[in-house]
Amino acid sequence: CYFKYAYFFTDSFNQLFHTNYEVFNHFAQWTNDNVGTHFSVNQILLPVGVSFYTFQTISYSIDVYREEIKPVRSMLDFGFYVSFFPQLVAGPIVRAAEFIPQLYKPYILTKYNFGLALFWILKGLTKKIIIGDYIAVNFIDRIFDNPTLFTGFENLMALYGYSLQVYADFSGYTDIAIGVALLMGFTLPVNFNSPYKAQNVGEFWKRWHMSLSSWLKDYLYIPLGGNRGGTIGTWIALVFIVAFIILISGKMLIVYTFVWIALLCTFLAVWIKSFKAWLITNINLLITMLLGGLWHGASWQFVIWGGLNGIGLVVYKLWRKISPYEKYNNILAIAIKVFITFNFITFTRIWFRAETMESTWQILKQISTNFSVALIPDILYSYSNVFIMMLLGFVIHWLPTNIKDWYTNLFINLPFPVKIVITVLTVFGVYQAMSSELQAFIYFQF
Numbered sequence: 001c002y003f004k005y006a007y008f009f010t011d012s013f014n015q016l017f018h019t020n021y022e023v024f025n026h027f028a029q030w031t032n033d034n035v036g037t038h039f040s041v042n043q044i045l046l047p048v049g050v051s052f053y054t055f056q057t058i059s060y061s062i063d064v065y066r067e068e069i070k071p072v073r074s075m076l077d078f079g080f081y082v083s084f085f086p087q088l089v090a091g092p093i094v095r096a097a098e099f100i101p102q103l104y105k106p107y108i109l110t111k112y113n114f115g116l117a118l119f120w121i122l123k124g125l126t127k128k129i130i131i132g133d134y135i136a137v138n139f140i141d142r143i144f145d146n147p148t149l150f151t152g153f154e155n156l157m158a159l160y161g162y163s164l165q166v167y168a169d170f171s172g173y174t175d176i177a178i179g180v181a182l183l184m185g186f187t188l189p190v191n192f193n194s195p196y197k198a199q200n201v202g203e204f205w206k207r208w209h210m211s212l213s214s215w216l217k218d219y220l221y222i223p224l225g226g227n228r229g230g231t232i233g234t235w236i237a238l239v240f241i242v243a244f245i246i247l248i249s250g251k252m253l254i255v256y257t258f259v260w261i262a263l264l265c266t267f268l269a270v271w272i273k274s275f276k277a278w279l280i281t282n283i284n285l286l287i288t289m290l291l292g293g294l295w296h297g298a299s300w301q302f303v304i305w306g307g308l309n310g311i312g313l314v315v316y317k318l319w320r321k322i323s324p325y326e327k328y329n330n331i332l333a334i335a336i337k338v339f340i341t342f343n344f345i346t347f348t349r350i351w352f353r354a355e356t357m358e359s360t361w362q363i364l365k366q367i368s369t370n371f372s373v374a375l376i377p378d379i380l381y382s383y384s385n386v387f388i389m390m391l392l393g394f395v396i397h398w399l400p401t402n403i404k405d406w407y408t409n410l411f412i413n414l415p416f417p418v419k420i421v422i423t424v425l426t427v428f429g430v431y432q433a434m435s436s437e438l439q440a441f442i443y444f445q446f
Contacts, residue, residue, distance in 0.1 A: 004051070006044050049088040051295065053444050055215055056082055060096035062219060068097045069202045078233055084186070086177040090443040091171070092211035101188070115412035117182035118419060124175030126163035126200040129430045132395045133439045134167035135161050140384040144353055145360045152371030155363050155377055161355050161386070163346045164393045167195065170209070196345075196397055199337035200320070200379045201312040204345055212292070221288045229280040237287050241294070245325035248300055282317070286310040296352075296446055301360070305351040312344055352381040 010023050028039035060081065063069050143158035145149050150158075174191040178302055181188045191211050198204035205213045225231040230327045246254050269276040286307075293306020320326050325333060354360040380387060410417070 003044060003046055005298055009247065016247070023042065036070075044172045049083075052083050052088060052091055052093055055093045055212075056096070058214070058219065060091075060100075062222055063096040069402075071101060071102055072103070080366045084181070085182075086172070086180040087188055089350060090177075090441055090446075091188050091209070092177065092393050093215050094188060094211070095215070098189065102186050102408065105185075105322050109183065109185060113182055114438060115414070115419065117179040117407070117421065119245065119408055119411045120175045120179030120182065124172040124177075124179065125430050126172075126426065128172030129174065130433045130442070131389060132165045132172060134433060135386050135389055135393075136169075136439060139383055140165055144355075144359065144363075147359060148365055150366065151375055154368065154369040155366045155371075155374050156371070157379075157383075158386070159346050159350060159363070161390055162349055163196070164390055164397075166349070166353075166442055167192070167397070168393060169439075173441045173443065194397060194401070196336060196394075198340050198341050199334060200316045202316055204341055205309070205313070210392060216288050216292055220291065221284055224287065226282040226284060230283055232282055234287065234412040238283075238289065241287065241290050244294055245303060247301065248298060282314045285313055289313065299353045300357055301354065305348055308351070310346045312348070347411075402409070 006023055013019060019367060022042065023044055025039070025041045025044050027404055028037075030042045031037050032041070039193055060078070072081070075098070078303040080103065081094075081096065084094065084099070087094060126215050140161045143154055144162075147155055147319055154378075174188075178188045178190070189211050191209060193207040193210065195204055198207050223231075224233045224237060239438055242258050246258075265279060268280055288304065289310030290306045293302040293304075293309075294399055296302045300418035325336075350360050411422070414422070
């Protein structure tokens with residue numbers, strides 16, 4: 001909280017109470033006074049990987065408390081678990097119960113695991129640099145930087161492109177991390193399972209950033225009460241979220257709004273039993289998604305993004321009870337479900353990607369009011385290489401699982417010299433595709 005949210009709390013306090021406090025690094029001052037260093041005290045630098053190793057240390061504490069694992073034998077073992085470099089800065093989030101037992105097993109690297117690890121690494125590099133970075137540099141970043149300079153169709157395609165980019169970028173990193181760890185003898189959890197094949201929002205979050213989704217479920221959602229109802233932790237978390245949102249807004253009007261919402265919900269819960277049951281069942285789900293949004297950053301953008309995904313989960317739970325189409329699993333029904341889910345997730349990403357609320361509304365306005373059908377052929381021609389790359393990325397993503405397993409095993413079983421040739425060609429292709437300005441992985445900022 002200190003490192004990640006110090007600036008947010010200071011700015012919010014100044015805005016609410018019209019003060020002029022500045023961030024002060026007390027740790028740096030203490031070090032300067034006691035050790036004689038000369039660190040800057042007027043800025044706080046975010047430690048590399050702070051969000052991910054915080055999750056992992058929480059996992060260790062809880063897993064030991066629950067007696068799912070025994071404490072490590074030494075501080076060095078604990079430090080190795082927390083700072084394991086392949087996945088340190090962007091995941092996947094590794095649980096203590098999954099990783100620590102591997103510390104005490106002998107190192108083994110089979111021929112199969114070597115081939116699989118090499119495949120994961122090459123796949124990750126290809127996703128990140130050849131697909132993700134290419135469409136970002138040549139199209140997506142330009143649109144989001146100045147949405148009003150482009151048509152509604154270009155803004156819409158940038159949104160679809162960003163859905164592909166963030167997947168290629170983030171899953172590309174975790175693919176590389178899983179491959180490198182496997183070469184070192186450690187098995188990390190798979191973090192993505194073709195998320196855009198999801199047929200509903202609930203399934204999407206079981207396929208996307210799976211290590212975070214399962215972490216939030218097991219260490220937050222279920223301890224809060226799950227779908228059984230609220231606990232004391234539920235109300236503490238709710239107060240925490242409300243306080244965050246009030247600080248983000250910087251306006252007392254938000255306080256009054258939350259008071260009225262609380263009174264209305266209390267009244268409806270007392271008089272309408274069905275509403276009370278619905279509130280008890282879904283309040284922890286909404287809290288989990290809102291906290292997941294705030295974990296990404298303390299801003300309206302992430303509050304709305306998390307809130308929309310929470311609402312999407314709640315709406316789907318209601319819809320599947322009355323939907324006449326839920327029982328159908330033919331190709332057409334699956335395609336429609338995937339289409340609706342993918343478009344909803346893409347829509348929510350406007351708030352995830354746009355840097356300001358003003359930029360968000362500009363994008364939505366351009367899509368709704370400046371959508372010129374006559375210009376679409378010219379736009380497709382002008383950005384033909386980008387759209388071909390996007391189409392290729394989505395086609396590969398939506399390939400059946402058995403085809404992906406086939407070419408994975410084909411690579412693993414190739415003779416070693418052939419693997420070397422493919423590796424060299426892939427690295428050469430990645431090098432040629434790299435932009436002049438290296439694009440940082442998206443999740444490095446978190």
